[in-house]
Amino acid sequence: MESVNAESLRKTYGREKLLAVDDVSFSVSKGEIFGLIGPDGAGKTSVFRILTTLLLPDSGTATVDGLDIIKDYERIRKRIGYMPGRFSLYTDLSVEENLDFFATVFGTTVEENYDLIRDIYIQIEPFKKRRAGKLSGGMKQKLALCCALIHKPEVLFLDEPTTGVDPVSRKEFWEMLKRLKMQGITILVSTPYMDEATLCDRIALMQRGHILSIDTPQRIINAFPDHLFAVKTGDMYGLLRALQSNKNITDSYAFGEYAHVVLPPSGISPEDVQAYLQQQGVAGIEWRKADVTIEDCFIKLLKV
Amino acid sequence: MKQFLAFVRKEFYHVLRDKKTLLILFGMPIAQILIFGFALTSEVKNSRIVIMDQSRDRGTQQIISKIEASRYFDIQQDILSPPQVEAAFKKGKIKMAVIFPRGFYEDLMHQHSARVQVIADASDPNIATTITNYISAIILEYQQDLNETLQQPYRITAETRMLYNPQQKSVHSMVPGVMALVLMLVCVMMTAISIVREKETGTMEVLLVSPLRPMMVIVAKAIPYLLLSFINIVTILVLSVALLQLPVNGSILLLLAVSTLYIITCLSLGILISIKTATQQAAMTISLMGMLLPTIMLSGFMFPVENMPVALQVVSNIVPAKWFNIIIKAVMIKGLGLGAIWKEVLILTGMTVFFLVVSLKSFKIRLA
Amino acid sequence: MAEYVIKAEKLTKKFGDFIAANAITFEVEKGEVFGFLGANGAGKTTAMRMLCGLSKPTSGKATIAGFDIYRQTEQIKKNIGYMSQKFSLYEDLTVLENIRFFGGIYGLDNQQLKSKTGQLLHELGLEQEAKKLVSEIPLGWKQKLSFSVAVLHSPAIVFLDEPTGGVDPVTRRQFWDMIYDAAHRGVTVFVTTHYMDEAEYCNRISIMVDGKIEALDTPSGLKERFNAPSIDEVFYQLARGAKRVE
Numbered sequence: 001m002e003s004v005n006a007e008s009l010r011k012t013y014g015r016e017k018l019l020a021v022d023d024v025s026f027s028v029s030k031g032e033i034f035g036l037i038g039p040d041g042a043g044k045t046s047v048f049r050i051l052t053t054l055l056l057p058d059s060g061t062a063t064v065d066g067l068d069i070i071k072d073y074e075r076i077r078k079r080i081g082y083m084p085g086r087f088s089l090y091t092d093l094s095v096e097e098n099l100d101f102f103a104t105v106f107g108t109t110v111e112e113n114y115d116l117i118r119d120i121y122i123q124i125e126p127f128k129k130r131r132a133g134k135l136s137g138g139m140k141q142k143l144a145l146c147c148a149l150i151h152k153p154e155v156l157f158l159d160e161p162t163t164g165v166d167p168v169s170r171k172e173f174w175e176m177l178k179r180l181k182m183q184g185i186t187i188l189v190s191t192p193y194m195d196e197a198t199l200c201d202r203i204a205l206m207q208r209g210h211i212l213s214i215d216t217p218q219r220i221i222n223a224f225p226d227h228l229f230a231v232k233t234g235d236m237y238g239l240l241r242a243l244q245s246n247k248n249i250t251d252s253y254a255f256g257e258y259a260h261v262v263l264p265p266s267g268i269s270p271e272d273v274q275a276y277l278q279q280q281g282v283a284g285i286e287w288r289k290a291d292v293t294i295e296d297c298f299i300k301l302l303k304v
Numbered sequence: 305m306k307q308f309l310a311f312v313r314k315e316f317y318h319v320l321r322d323k324k325t326l327l328i329l330f331g332m333p334i335a336q337i338l339i340f341g342f343a344l345t346s347e348v349k350n351s352r353i354v355i356m357d358q359s360r361d362r363g364t365q366q367i368i369s370k371i372e373a374s375r376y377f378d379i380q381q382d383i384l385s386p387p388q389v390e391a392a393f394k395k396g397k398i399k400m401a402v403i404f405p406r407g408f409y410e411d412l413m414h415q416h417s418a419r420v421q422v423i424a425d426a427s428d429p430n431i432a433t434t435i436t437n438y439i440s441a442i443i444l445e446y447q448q449d450l451n452e453t454l455q456q457p458y459r460i461t462a463e464t465r466m467l468y469n470p471q472q473k474s475v476h477s478m479v480p481g482v483m484a485l486v487l488m489l490v491c492v493m494m495t496a497i498s499i500v501r502e503k504e505t506g507t508m509e510v511l512l513v514s515p516l517r518p519m520m521v522i523v524a525k526a527i528p529y530l531l532l533s534f535i536n537i538v539t540i541l542v543l544s545v546a547l548l549q550l551p552v553n554g555s556i557l558l559l560l561a562v563s564t565l566y567i568i569t570c571l572s573l574g575i576l577i578s579i580k581t582a583t584q585q586a587a588m589t590i591s592l593m594g595m596l597l598p599t600i601m602l603s604g605f606m607f608p609v610e611n612m613p614v615a616l617q618v619v620s621n622i623v624p625a626k627w628f629n630i631i632i633k634a635v636m637i638k639g640l641g642l643g644a645i646w647k648e649v650l651i652l653t654g655m656t657v658f659f660l661v662v663s664l665k666s667f668k669i670r671l672a
Numbered sequence: 673m674a675e676y677v678i679k680a681e682k683l684t685k686k687f688g689d690f691i692a693a694n695a696i697t698f699e700v701e702k703g704e705v706f707g708f709l710g711a712n713g714a715g716k717t718t719a720m721r722m723l724c725g726l727s728k729p730t731s732g733k734a735t736i737a738g739f740d741i742y743r744q745t746e747q748i749k750k751n752i753g754y755m756s757q758k759f760s761l762y763e764d765l766t767v768l769e770n771i772r773f774f775g776g777i778y779g780l781d782n783q784q785l786k787s788k789t790g791q792l793l794h795e796l797g798l799e800q801e802a803k804k805l806v807s808e809i810p811l812g813w814k815q816k817l818s819f820s821v822a823v824l825h826s827p828a829i830v831f832l833d834e835p836t837g838g839v840d841p842v843t844r845r846q847f848w849d850m851i852y853d854a855a856h857r858g859v860t861v862f863v864t865t866h867y868m869d870e871a872e873y874c875n876r877i878s879i880m881v882d883g884k885i886e887a888l889d890t891p892s893g894l895k896e897r898f899n900a901p902s903i904d905e906v907f908y909q910l911a912r913g914a915k916r917v918e
Binding site: 073080101102 | 505507510514515
Binding site: 038039040041042136137138163164165166167168169171192193194195207236237240253254255256257295298299302303 | 811845852892
């Protein structure tokens with residue numbers, strides 16, 4: 001069953017008609033974790049706001065839990081949980097008061113749906129008397145998730161929940177999402193971190209309002225058309241300069257401690273490149289075949 | 305209903321936890337009333353006065369020596385002609401002139417009544433009132449001295465005249481003004497800011513994506529300020545009665561009722577501003593520039609509306625505080641009933657309905 | 673002998689009972705790209721403020737470009753550049769006005785300003801956009817522009833506070849190209865980031881946990897020591913044990 005369905009959504013802003021979302025279509029099945037992956041300004045937040053009934057699209061249609069986002073906005077609002085990009089709880093209320101407030105607003109109580117949030121809430125319970133404004137980044141995020149979940153929504157929208165959060169808290173957050181998925185909640189999440197893409201069931205890679213590619217992470221990786229290698233030397237700066245000077249190499253860029261070298265399916269061979277590097281005076285290179293990541297795919301799509 | 309109560313409770317937390325704002329909210333009216341109170345009750349010593357004694361008889365000499373003996377006055381000079389009195393006032397040298405007409409003592413002895421003219425510089429009404437009271441007391445004392453030895457009482461009438469400010473605008477007109485101002489500030493600005501703050505911090509986004517009805521959000525936001533303002537009114541009234549001896553001549557119930565109406569007018573204006581603006585800064589600027597200044601300038605609180613150019617008089621009609629000022633003076637000072645103020649009450653009610661309808665029409669169920 | 677542009681010795685900052693930065697000791701060489709990592713609330717911002725001369729340490733010593741952080745904060749400010757994700761350029765000024773303004777406050781004269789501005793716009797390929805408001809250009813360009821502005825006055829050190837947050841992977845790499853170029857010219861780069869793959873681009877990195885520097889080495893040295901395949905994993909091992917919540 002389809003939980004979210006978007007068809008040809010388009011949204012422009014202001015008098016200059018700045019294009020934020022252009023012909024975006026996708027659907028999300030019930031119980032799926034669907035990721036919108038892309039940098040700031042890709043249109044992720046606009047898509048989320050359209051689906052959460054906060055914005056009207058210029059054109060296109062969408063349904064959430066089978067309800068139309070324009071006609072049935074009031075019914076949709078009862079069934080979704082939404083965590084906006086920036087921290088949107090009351091900083092002068094305590095953890096407990098925030099949670100109680102949002103429970104009541106949605107016509108429920110904390111006790112009624114405690115099962116759903118227990119795993120997350122016990123981590124912040126020791127601080128339940130503390131004002132939300134005094135929590136750490138990771139804690140705020142957990143509280144915000146609790147508040148978005150407290151009415152047991154059918155669909156959960158998380159707009160960049162891990163931005164500005166350190167890697168440890170990010171890992172914990174994704175583990176929480178996996179547990180929520182088990183409860184049958186559909187989750188739409190957006191992130192600028194490419195490495196989080198593989199944690200989603202399916203992803204849409206976005207840039208400048210467009211969807212570049214949409215599929216499971218594995219299939220997107222499998223569709224990478226070129227050969228990918230990782231190279232390392234002591235002097236990364238020199239290595240990159242040398243690689244970029246050879247026009248037969250499709251692409252090359254830093255990737256962690258390695259440089260990734262993209263070679264066309266036919267043409268220049270790895271041996272040719274290694275010889276070229278030696279000729280350029282880059283010594284002591286370590287060369288190996290690299291596993292394609294979503295980030296490599298994204299870079300490829302951006303450069304097409 | 306439960307949602308509504310939860311919202312109101314949350315609003316009270318916001319208000320009560322913001323200690324600085326709370327201090328301003330309650331401190332401001334108290335401070336204002338105290339300032340006016342002290343300006344009025346402080347003792348005035350060594351005021352410079354002149355005496356024009358056209359009679360120069362036993363009676364006037366005795367009164368003058370009593371005035372001389374008092375620590376309140378400092379007699380500058382004896383003068384003989386009215387133009388000299390006027391000149392002295394104009395130079396700002398003296399606060400008061402006491403004029404004894406010819407044949408003062410003779411009139412008193414034969415007709416058992418005489419007159420003294422007291423002219424005061426009322427450009428500072430508080431001082432003028434105080435010192436004319438002192439003079440009256442001195443004359444009364446002299447009168448009593450005389451009456452002790454005589455069977456038929458003598459009466460001296462002190463005719464006082466206030467120069468420059470004949471209406472004696474003072475604390476009596478200030479209190480309604482302060483009430484109008486304080487309520488305007490608390491209700492309009494605080495309500496506007498508290499709603500806009502939710503837009504700015506992003507919590508409005510979360511509230512919109514919830515089953516809450518927009519109007520409920522707004523009404524719940526206004527409730528703490530309604531209560532707070534009501535407490536403020538009672539504080540102002542109690543202080544002005546207890547400290548300033550200001551009479552409440554009309555019905556207290558009516559007074560509280562019309563004040564509540566004015567509060568609601570202000571709240572709905574605050575709500576309207578909050579809906580039309582996107583940042584706290586904008587809401588604050590509009591409340592201050594658009595509301596506070598007209599309230600001070602055009603409500604008749606500082607300057608009488610009747611003396612303004614016609615254009616400003618017309619503009620003053622859209623200032624809610626103007627109508628409230630009229631109402632409150634009528635009820636509190638003149639002791640009039642609803643019959644005398646129904647027109648103004650109707651105008652305020654109309655304004656409130658207008659603000660609320662426009663607010664409802666412009667409230668967005670989505671982001672811009 | 674190596675030339676150190678940052679030398680910190682037992683640098684400590686307390687806020688009441690709370691020790692935000694606890695006896696931090698490290699050195700950074702000239703022309704080095706130094707990654708400064710840590711979980712939220714570990715004390716990175718506090719440490720960085722002290723090094724920029726914005727906040728007085730409670731105890732300890734440090735010199736920045738040879739200047740003492742207690743007494744010579746004015747000289748320090750003249751010799752460093754600073755860029756953060758949150759604030760770097762005025763959105764309501766044009767590209768050109770921003771460059772002129774920041775060049776001006778660092779004391780470049782008109783002649784220098786003119787030549788540097790032209791060169792900078794050319795290198796960034798922003799000639800067409802010079803008269804556009806900063807709010808109108810894409811985020812990636814903004815980040816590159818603000819980096820260029822931060823190094824306009826040829827500082828000894830440039831501090832970058834999460835410079836690449838939310839930027840697409842291609843722009844992110846172009847940004848790092850600029851960092852390498854600057855380092856090649858002898859500018860020392862001090863950078864914080866939440867992207868662990870970027871940490872690998874640094875010559876050396878330090879990882880702060882609960883106010884202390886728990887690890888400091890080259891990326892490969894750290895991976896070896898913690899027997900981890902990536903810096904991400906090293907970070908996870910270290911920061912998981914953090915007690916502190918902001």
